[in-house]
Amino acid sequence: MLSDDAIIEGCLKGKRKFQKMLYRKYAPTMFGVCQRYFSSLDQAEDALQEGFVKVFLKLGDFRREGSLEGWIRRIMVTTSLNYYRNNKKHYFHSDVDDLYEGVEDSMFKEDQFTREELLKTLKDMPAGYKMVFNLFEVEGYSHKEIAEMLGISVNTSKSQLSKARKMLQRKLLALYNENPLTDE
């Protein structure tokens, strides 16, 4: 496998071989990233495709200060979020609060659920919850960054995160009740 620098050089010259090399190297991880933002696989594929086109078109802007993977990942996240941009108001409504009240913060065992189960519970959440939870918990952005990325207030970001956590807990508990582990 060539170094990132060598691959970047080839890509900047517009060589398909190198572009494909870069794609092969990072597409699976990025596909994983995109999948978390959409309930359907089709949309994740669209975002992946659009994201990589941006990567190749903007590769000349990559400063090589951070990792290439981090740079690509940010493009994927931004591209995914863009899909929701036009309907921002709609996604950050807060009229269903009460439904999820009263669920305590619970702890889960780290191997209690399969990745597929976790992915599904995540995907099935409302878009606003999904975005904030992904950005904060999985990508590691701060509430301030999230607020800027999504054009919402820091408080909205925090409340969306808290609701997302509660909703996921409910879903996981439901899963757990259907399939209780027997080793306790």
Added chain:
Amino acid sequence: MSKKIDIGSLYRQAFDNYAPTPPDGVWEGINNELPQGPASGGGLTALVKPALMTLTAAAIVTVSVLLLTDREDRSELVMNKEVATDTELMKPTPPEPEVSQEEVPVFSREEEQSIVEEETTELITAGAEKEIPETEPKKASPKDEAPETAGVATAESPENKGNKKKQAAEEQQLEEPEPESAWERHRNIGSLSDRKKSPKVSYSREQTICRGESVTIGASNGSAYEWADGSTTDSIRVSPQYSQVYDLTILRTDNRKVEASIRVNVKECATLYIPNAFTPNGDGQNDEYRVEGLNIEQYRIVIQSDQGTLLFESNDMNETWDGKHHGEYLPQGIYLYHIDYVDTYGNVGEKNGRIMLIR
């Protein structure tokens, strides 16, 4: 006993190394969307690109000009070798300081056009399509690695450029292959500014569908289109049963014709028939929820309430759901399914949707 962690860590860990392979279509899509040639946005490359495009656009004509040029011109080429440098190539406007005009063949627009029409069909076989005179249509010979846009764009990729040069050199039976700079130089000298105005047409050269699906194929930026079946629209919708090539003649806005071939690959795919409603009322009709599939190797369905309660799950497509939970009929309403599957061709897929339970 395993460690207990908070919900954020639970998800973070689960996705830490999650790297599913995207379907092939994604790369194909990227490949189709990306322009040929160097990426912009990176300092020098941004500057070089327009110049290169212009140069390569002129290449087609220039090569033909070279063919017709008197043999003595070959000594010109060798002479030019010394003075041609890469830096000159990067300038958008080709400078011509070292070579005087009378040493170089300069054709008027009309002459140039006629030359092109006589020669191009032989010359541009490296690409997928040929520019041909309007009065003399010929079939193009499609190649697998054909460039995605027609006409002048065919010369943009460095490899193709190389091929074309090499081929042209062979046709001229030169004793030794000319270095790139000499050829580039000669393109500059030709200074065929009309070429810049040549309207590019574009089309996607290849698409892949599942058998039974249909796809719209077409071209753009032409002034008229004629498909092998006689259609004259810019796009047609096709649903071939087997992989097939569709030939298309595009009339460019400068009244030149471009022959294009669009390949539609047909692959076997799995099909899932997922009903969106059923009526578990015991009348013997549509009482059970049943998914049917073709070419499905592995399958898993999960049906949940919209609150997330698991109601039914199965790995067996023959197993049906009776609309009950803990032995009780569920109320009329919307329920959610999630299906994961692997088909016999190794494709992994999933489907999500709603089931209407009607009484």
